[in-house]
Amino acid sequence: MGHFCVNCGGPLIVKLIENRELEVCPNDGYVLWRDPKVAAAVVVEADGGIVLGRRSIEPGYGLWCLPGGFVNDDEDPAQAAVRECMEEINAVVELTGLIGIYHIGKTTASSIVGIAYRGRLAGGAVMSAGPEMLELGTFAPDDLPPIAFPSHRAVLDGYLRSQALAGPAPLTAAAPAPPASPPSPAPTPPRPRRRR
């Protein structure tokens, strides 16, 4: 609270608008809307693992995070996700799906709407650590290092859940057909169970 108008520089006063306490300019009606910021992050799949970067900046110095960052107002969030990958892991990433949308509530700054994608390295792309990363690593999904942000932890959990829902490939489909000679009817193979 206690902000100034971006139009006339005058002090804002608190008013009730749409049942919310907001700061308003009494001179020209400017409203300081409390909007969330939008961020994008990508779970990049490479070598059977997940690409993470160890942060060289605060917050979360020395801890690991997904490539990602804030969406600019002229960007599609998917474009921002690809751009952030280029900045943080120096590689062209193809997005392959949406993992989910996450609300990250904050009290001392704008809350964040986080959009999490799944992606993979474009053909021939080689990664290297961008300036905000000390190093990059590719981790097995069940052996992840300390993650810098609870929101990225939630994205990874969502990713792992979606992988589990997809289920293992039904092995019976690929098994060779049993020889037809025995006269007794072959037992019906159990249907592959889908985890829900």
Ligand SMILES: [Zn+2]
């Ligand atoms: Zn004003």
